[in-house]
Amino acid sequence: GYVAVAPIQRGWDETAVSVDPSANGCYRVALSAFLAGMTPIGLRCWDASRVLDAVADLECVDPSRIGVAGLSGGGMTALFWAALEPRVRLAMVGGYYCTFADSIYAIHHCICNCVPGMLEWGEMREIAALIAPRPLLVISGTKDPIFPIAATRRAYADLAAVYRLLGARGNLEKDFFDGPHAWSNRKTPAFLRRHFGPPAGPKGAR
Numbered sequence: 001g002y003v004a005v006a007p008i009q010r011g012w013d014e015t016a017v018s019v020d021p022s023a024n025g026c027y028r029v030a031l032s033a034f035l036a037g038m039t040p041i042g043l044r045c046w047d048a049s050r051v052l053d054a055v056a057d058l059e060c061v062d063p064s065r066i067g068v069a070g071l072s073g074g075g076m077t078a079l080f081w082a083a084l085e086p087r088v089r090l091a092m093v094g095g096y097y098c099t100f101a102d103s104i105y106a107i108h109h110c111i112c113n114c115v116p117g118m119l120e121w122g123e124m125r126e127i128a129a130l131i132a133p134r135p136l137l138v139i140s141g142t143k144d145p146i147f148p149i150a151a152t153r154r155a156y157a158d159l160a161a162v163y164r165l166l167g168a169r170g171n172l173e174k175d176f177f178d179g180p181h182a183w184s185n186r187k188t189p190a191f192l193r194r195h196f197g198p199p200a201g202p203k204g205a206r
Helices: 025-036 041-055 073-084 124-129 149-165 187-194
Strands: 067-071 090-094 138-139 172-177
Touching: 041 073, 067 073, 067 187, 073 090, 073 124, 073 172, 090 187, 124 149, 138 149, 138 187, 149 172
Parallel strands: 067 090, 090 138, 138 172
Antiparallel strands: none
C-alpha cells in the first residue's frame, strides 16, 4: 500500500561500467568521482534526490511522508541522503550504522564507502545526528562481520543522546537482531505505521 521506488545505485547492474573487466563498477565510479572532486556517496545522494523530484508530484505520493530504507551500501546512501535531503522525513538504515573507525577504516570495504577527509570532520554519529529529530530506525545484525555490533551499540548510544537533547527520543529506534550482515523486517512495518500512518491504498498511497 506504500508507493515504493527501488533505484539502481551508480556502479551496480547496468551502471557497472568499467574500463577494467576485473574491477567492479563501484571502483570506476569512485575513481571518476575523486578525479572530479566528488564522491560516490555524493553522486548517489544526488541521484536519489532526482528520483524524488520525479515522483514527488505524482498524485499517489504524499510529499510530506517520504522515507528511505537501505541495507549495506543502500544503508550508506540512506544515512547520508536522509542527512542531506530535508524532504526525507524518515530513514531506516540496515547493515551500515556503526563507526567509521571500527568498520570502513578497520575492515576491508568497497571503495565507494570512502569520503576523503571524513574523519577530520566527524564520525558516523555526526552524519546521523543531522537526521534528528526525524524518525530513524537502525537495523544491525549482532553477527555482522563488517559492521561490528559493539561499535554500533556505542554509536547508537551517542546518537540517542542527541535525540534526547532534542526531545525526540521516541523517534529513534533500534533492531539489533541475532543474525549476519542482513536486513531485518521485525520492526519496519510498525515503525512506518507509527510515524506515517497505515497505507492509504491505491487512491492515496504514500
